[in-house]
Amino acid sequence: MSRAVLSLGSNLGDRLGHLNSVVTALRPVAVSSVYETKPWGVEDQPDFLNAVCVVDDPARDHWAWLRAGQELERAAGRVRELRWGPRTLDVDVVTVDDVRSADPELLLPHPGTPERASVLIPWLEIEPDAVLPGHGPIADLLAALPDAGVHRRRDLVLG
Ligand SMILES: Nc1ncnc2c1ncn2[C@@H]1O[C@H](COP(=O)(O)OP(=O)(O)OP(=O)(O)O)[C@@H](O)[C@H]1O
Numbered sequence: 193m194s195r196a197v198l199s200l201g202s203n204l205g206d207r208l209g210h211l212n213s214v215v216t217a218l219r220p221v222a223v224s225s226v227y228e229t230k231p232w233g234v235e236d237q238p239d240f241l242n243a244v245c246v247v248d249d250p251a252r253d254h255w256a257w258l259r260a261g262q263e264l265e266r267a268a269g270r271v272r273e274l275r276w277g278p279r280t281l282d283v284d285v286v287t288v289d290d291v292r293s294a295d296p297e298l299l300l301p302h303p304g305t306p307e308r309a310s311v312l313i314p315w316l317e318i319e320p321d322a323v324l325p326g327h328g329p330i331a332d333l334l335a336a337l338p339d340a341g342v343h344r345r346r347d348l349v350l351g
């Protein structure tokens with residue numbers, strides 16, 4: 193083990209470059225298109241670029257994926273200020289295999305996932321049959337959401 197689904201987001205600075213830093217460092221086995229998304233949570237902030245990737249490394253457990261994401265956030269110069277506020281790079285661990293965790297340092301699956309079209313749309317693109325542990329097929333979760341201001345940017349490509 194383990195195979196992880198990571199959600200990437202950026203709305204400050206070189207947004208595409210920040211997302212690309214994850215692809216360069218972690219060499220995912222699958223990467224979605226890049227999506228321009230309206231901010232949720234705190235709405236008065238710049239639009240995000242979001243993408244989802246699948247990474248696979250038998251040597252890394254779920255904590256190692258969290259740490260790898262946090263290191264990349266630091267390298268992108270991320271300053272943690274406002275919850276749900278603007279950031280150079282956000283790496284959320286969405287799932288790691290079937291791991292369930294209630295530890296606040298690493299909640300698995302990531303609890304925001306069922307409500308976030310900015311995660312579900314790119315994830316569905318690369319894993320159409322994916323199931324969110326405890327919640328069911330992601331296609332069904334997405335179908336239950338209102339139209340959410342998520343637009344594919346065909347002009348921006350990762351990797
Ligand atoms: N699955 C997870 N992936 C990433 N971080 C997590 C996860 N579960 C818990 N955390 C914890 O969340 C803390 C805050 O993360 P962060 O500042 O990125 O939150 P946020 O992006 O503003 O909000 P959200 O977590 O709802 O997306 C981190 O310290 C991290 O330990």
Ligand SMILES: Nc1nc2c(c(=O)[nH]1)N=C(CO)CN2
Pocket residue numbers: 200201202229230231232233234240242275276277282310
């Ligand atoms: N569209 C969108 N909105 C957000 C995002 C994000 O990645 N995409 N991340 C946030 C901080 O966790 C807050 N709001």
